Amino acid sequence: MLAPRLAGAQAARQSLKCTCRAAYTTRAALARPGPASLTSSPLPRFDAPSARPTPRSFARAYSARTTPTDPIVVEGNTYPRDAFSNVTPTILSKLPRRLHLSPSHPIGILRTLIESHFASFKHLNSLSPIVTVQQNFDDLGFPADHPGRALTDSYYLNQTHMLRTHTSAHEVESFRSGLEQFLLTADVYRRDEIDRSHYPVFHQMEGCSVFDPATGAIERLEKENAEMRAALKAANIVIEDETGEETATNPYQAEHDPRVARVIAEHLKNNLNGLVLKLFGGRASQGGEPLRVRWIEATFPWTAPSYEVEVMFNGKWLEILGCGVVRQTALERSGVGHKQGWAFGLGLERIAMVLFSIPDIRLFWSEDARFLSQFRENEISTFKPYSKYPECYKDLTFWVPSQGEAEKAWHENDFMELVRDEGGDLVESVQLIDEFTHPKTGRKSRCYRLNYRSMDRSLSNEEVNRIQDRVIERVTGEMGVEVR
Template sequence: MQKFIDEISQAKSLAELESARLALLGKKGVITEGFSKLKELNGDEKKALAESLNKARDEANELLASKKAELEEKEANEALIKDGVDVSLFNEPSLRGAMHPVMATMDKIIDYFVAQNFSVETGPLIEDDFHNFEALNLPKYHPARDMQDTFYLRDFRLLRTHTSPVQIRTMQAKKPPIRMIAPGAVFRRDLDLTHTPMFHQIEGLVVEEGDKISFANLKDILQNFLVYMFGDVKVRFRPSFFPFTEPSTEVDISCIFCKGCGCRVCKQTGWLEVLGSGIVDENVFKAVGYSGVSGYAFGLGVERLAMLLHRIPDLRSLFEGDLRLLEQFR
């Protein structure tokens, strides 16, 4: 019996341990054969042998279980060492992606207005004439339609030329107060250094009951926004014309390149145009069934702001997918 106990204790692998177990407890093992002899004995001899065999079996099972756990832990540790990876080994840094500058700029703009309690609204890219033009005080044959070269479809629908239709749809679906921005892609038939057929806009709209909204509210939100985007800049509001707002203004900032002194980028004026805005025209409110309300609206081109923030000279480079440009924004 001691011989088999020694074999169990000295087993160096699970295979050796299993061999020792079979020699002791298998069908032809020593203890199993001992139990088969009990039928040949009687009385005290049978009882004494049975007690001895049971004791030996229990001791063997206990020793086998202990040794098996020891060997399994040993083999697991050896496998970890064999298959382990030294993470401190030197390797070339892997390339990682980055947010596209246009999307990063759009996210920055959205973050500002969401923090000012504006909701983010979306709408279809394919629009009808009413939502894209007529409801925005641009009736058929209105000369201001020439300001936007439109992609028309065969069913007389069109690719939206601005995100203003989202404002119309929002006013049709909701009642004041409304405080929203509408980010998204827009389409116009244009291509040069500062224009592409597809680009991104974010337009904002605030509507309140009565005459609570004034031009002062518009100036306050836009001045704070432009300082948030460009830092310590001066903001200028110039009279302009938009069919859907009256009065209307173009908004400029002091040139971020020359600090207002005059340079090639600002054409020696010291100012850069960044967005348009104004008080919502009454005809727009009539088109959506509103009365007795006031509001302001504004709109900006995301690519325009991205170009200024990142000093990008050609708008088309933002859409060419050139990795030499995009890798700079990791």
């Protein structure tokens, strides 16, 4: 491990020397996942439990950085700053974009196609991204110490208001308003790593449908199930469903009549099989093979039983969405405990990157006509790269703070946010390429590779050097690291 450490340190000491390579050069040791990995845009409510280590304490997660004292003014409202305020001007500048409302943008095209499949549903897509902490977390039953609440994971205007982290922030109010069937599409915000498939702003769609068994709704669902089964049987689709009915690992809820739960689960599956056929069926039929869809058991906090849906695309199984029968406790919190229903959630970017062959999630935010002019309303087309600009990377090595509270304050997401704030969309990826612990002092060193590449033009060494200088200045002053 000594040789790699020295190599990383030497590269960091030359941080003002920029290494440029031909676009899309492959470095096996630093291979990045392509869009087929579908790692971007986490599913609304249907996220797997966080894989991040739980912070040593909630105080550590809520470590505050030096911030301005002037209030935050956004969407015509003023929010006083406090110790929670961590949203940056870079992130706030994304709020007016509303990509999902542009009918000829890939995100808007996909939204429209999904809405057309659920034509009878109420379509909610213009809700403000600013919500209360209660809406985003408390109303959904998030524990007070849940990692998702941390300043390192979410964007706060202040202690009481934040940028929504999922579409589910509007679920309770939607149910309380009397809606029984709705699709909710929105831009959501999370602090995250930097690479081609992650972005701090992405788009989710959540669909919910609830029924009152006392009004004969279950009999109506049985009739609809028969009709949808017949339509799917006649379509060019092969459905692999090993989830069956109730299992010990994916049981029905104790509050539910098994017959009713079975009908609701089948109604969910039939609707979503039809949606997947609508989105992917055309591409699958081009090769003469039927579309293959696979259902697998899953575990989500707000549904039971729960499922994930995968599609065979270009020879690989791709996770498309998560879904399940809504937990009765969630409906009770919404004031509709006498009803039962199903819900699903999906990330629009993760599907659009595959359907439109878009290799870099930053492209969705491009205002270059060479990108935007390639897409037409209601059409799924293949993106054609208009140019491949060279990459320019710099290595930055530093000692992580090791004294007192400073050590508790370090979090990688804070570093990622700082880099993104300075470099914006010119930063293609940030990768940890080396770690080292000094055998005598115990000090910890990290080496990050910051890869710069514009989607629209060539970058000069001088321009990248200026950005890198600002990153070094801020990471030293705000995060207490010692650059090597």
